[in-house]
Amino acid sequence: MAITLKQLRYLTTLQDERHFGRAANRLHVTQPTLSQQVRQLEATLGATLVERGQPVSLTPIGRDVASRARNILREVADIHHLADRAQGMLSGTVRFGVTPTLGPYLMPQVVLRLHAAHPELRLYIREGFPDEQARALANGELDMLLAPLPIDHPRLHVEPLFRExxxxxxxxxxxxxxxxxxxxxxxxxxxxxxxxxxxxxxxxxxxxxxxxxxxxxxxxxxxxxxxxxxxxxxxxxxxxxxxxxxxxxxxxxxxxxxxxxxxxxxxRSIAGVWRKGSVLSEAFAQIAKVITEEANRTLG
Missing domain, CATH: 3.40.190.10 (Periplasmic binding protein-like II)
Known part of the structure; x- marks a missing residue:
């Protein structure tokens, strides 16, 4: 039986949440579905990946598999972005993280401008805590982040945008x-x-x-x-x-x-953040430019 991307995503999410119920909620699946997929992955590999306790933890081989799985999932996300880029620089779905202390008050006008200029662009907006979202961005779960500084991660490009x-x-x-x-x-x-x-x-x-x-x-x-x-x-x-x-x-x-x-x-200083070397770095820079312009208009 072949390993699936779904199984790899389930394993990495379980490692993040350390709890079957929370991981299942985050993945929008039932807990039995999550457990079954993880067991199938273990059966395919012939190795125990998960120590089923409270909290849940991965075995040493499970941690190695999860680390490689994250790299695979990031590469797959980049492949999708390459296809989007071929259709147009600002097209496709961008998973966009933002702090709730800023997003609801700045992003509405940004979304209006982006949609008018780039109707093929879709923003999947997720609010959350900046540190957690920075980790999600580095792991390939988000594509771009708008958050207050400081943000310090070796895999992330941080673009200061404005002071509020x-x-x-x-x-x-x-x-x-x-x-x-x-x-x-x-x-x-x-x-x-x-x-x-x-x-x-x-x-x-x-x-x-x-x-x-x-x-x-x-x-x-x-x-x-x-x-x-x-x-x-x-x-x-x-x-x-x-x-x-x-x-x-x-x-x-x-x-x-x-x-x-x-x-x-x-x-407070606000920055746009994306992964270093992302195939959509230029597109994210365009989005960041619109955000900066709207912030300056709002605060001017």
Whole structure:
């Protein structure tokens, strides 16, 4: 019986998730289907690849097979991209990863522009944590990534695109809004909300809190920027929100108000990322150029 690409993809996903149920959910198959395909792969190779415990782990030979499988899957993805490139530089489906602290507020206009100029291009957009998506990109599960810096991976090309201001906001009736002049030191001891620590954004907020000597509320981590905005509007704490969010239709300042801090300066740097040597590097550079232009238009 021949080894199939599906079996190799199942094995590498199982190695990533270390759990049959989570791997099956990620692959959009049932757990028995996943288990059966892995057993068929083991039978074909005549070797045990998986130690079925909690958590699941691969045997030494299983890890070797999975490493080679990832290379094969990347090569197959590049073959598909070569075919797309033959039909047109911006065509086919691009698996596009983006952080949820940016994508919903910047990507709609990017998608409109790309679709108008390149109707054969399809973007399969997946939101996620930047570090996890960088690994997925390196492993061939994604084609391109839009994420905050830093991103450091030997197999990835990182193209800085733009800097986005971050604003300190609070409820409209916060006493510091009434001061004639507000300085960063005035926020010492203030409670500041943030997101899950797996977000680059959360780490940057923690660094800003250290500089301000503010109190980062670990017990009230939001799951979205909308959640932070609403909790801030209710008076639970202050937030540091990206400018693209504050200028978007879904965000804005209707329930929060930014502080005019005389010595405030905070930014995050955003980059486009793709695999080094990708056959579609030129196409990804074109997409990155559109993203930069839309970001500059939004922030200008």
């Amino acid at each position: 201001p971050l604003a300190l906001v609070g409820p409209p009736d916060h006493p510091l809004h009434g001061k004639p002049e507000t300085l960063a030191r005035d926020f010492g001891g203030e409670a500041i909300l943030s997101l899950d620590p797996r977000h680059h954004y959360s780490r940057q907020v923690a660094e800003i809190c250290d500089r301000l000597r503010a109190n980062l509320l670990r017990d009230y981590e939001g799951t979205s920027l909308d959640g932070l905005q609403q909790m801030t509007g209710s008076g639970l704490g202050l937030s540091i929100l990206p400018e693209t969010y504050l200028r978007s239709e879904s965000g804005g300042e209707h329930i929060v108000r930014r502080f005019a801090v005389a010595d405030w300066e905070a930014y």
